[in-house]
Amino acid sequence: MLRPLGVDVELVDLETDDPRSLGGFDADIVMVYPGDPERPDFKDVLSLVDHHALLGRAVLVNLSLNGRATRKQYICEQMAIWRALYGKRVGLMVFGDRVEDDPALAPIADTIVAIPKTLQYDEVAALSFAEREGIFLGDYGKLCDETLLAWPVDEAIEALKQAVPDAHLFCVEQYRPKRKRDLGIEVLPFLESEYSRVLSRSRLMVSLVKYATFEMVPMEVAAMGVPVLHPKMDNSLSDYLGLGAVEIASVEHLGRCARALYADPVVWKGISESGRLVARGLAWENMAAQMYLRLLNFRKSALS
Structure with a gap:
């Protein structure tokens, strides 16, 4: 740089x-x-x-x-x-x-x-609302550590299941947790070369991590055109994605926004495109x- x-x-x-x-x-x-x-x-x-x-x-x-x-x-x-x-x-x-x-x-x-923050993104195919499915919840290891999360993981996942019952919920095991938990969602293994292809097919990402220095994965996913819901993080997502994502204040708020984004292609497209443009604009070369x-x-x- x-x-x-x-x-x-x-x-x-x-x-x-x-x-x-x-x-x-x-x-x-x-x-x-x-x-x-x-x-x-x-x-x-x-x-x-x-x-x-x-x-x-x-x-x-x-x-x-x-x-x-x-x-x-x-x-x-x-x-x-x-x-x-x-x-x-x-x-x-x-x-x-x-x-x-x-x-x-x-x-x-x-x-x-x-x-x-130095941000670098992979190039992925632009997919429409209809070509995407599922809600990505980030790293399994972090979801198992509630000291990092804005809300209890079980409450958040239950709110998503109630709000969007037809959505496939999944996470990825990037880091091994200190103590494994059954979260009631699919846990994919470390994706390596398939990382961008798999995550870019998500219709929505919900990031529950609040107490961390910087969350890179939501930035990478937003650059793929996946709308991101996240708690307030002044040193990270709130400042970087701004109106290109949705800042969530409570579990109830999470359910409402997830339902609207997952079911309505017009609402989805607005956040998808704004998030993609914002994230891409913050790439290291810019x-x-x-x-x-x-x-x-x-x-x-x-x-x-």
């Missing part, structure tokens, strides 16, 4: 390379994209940020904002520490502009830098200039 715009970029792996020396690369900005802060090795990330900030570099770090109050509190505390030590040199990497309006993050709002400008502004603010 950045090299065609004249930016020198060096990719350094946090585990297999030396993220402190950067292989001798003289960076103005260091973007640190680690795993979750709850992982045991995350403490090394904190010292890595300190290392580069002390060298006078602008450091942008992803602390995995996931919608949880506990994570927001941790982020506020850690960013306040860095701000006291380094001023504006350390910024919080997020993916959605709506994050800046979150009251829980107000104390550190001046550290937030929204960077476009977001290079946005990435460049936001990093340029962060560098100016951090190093001034």
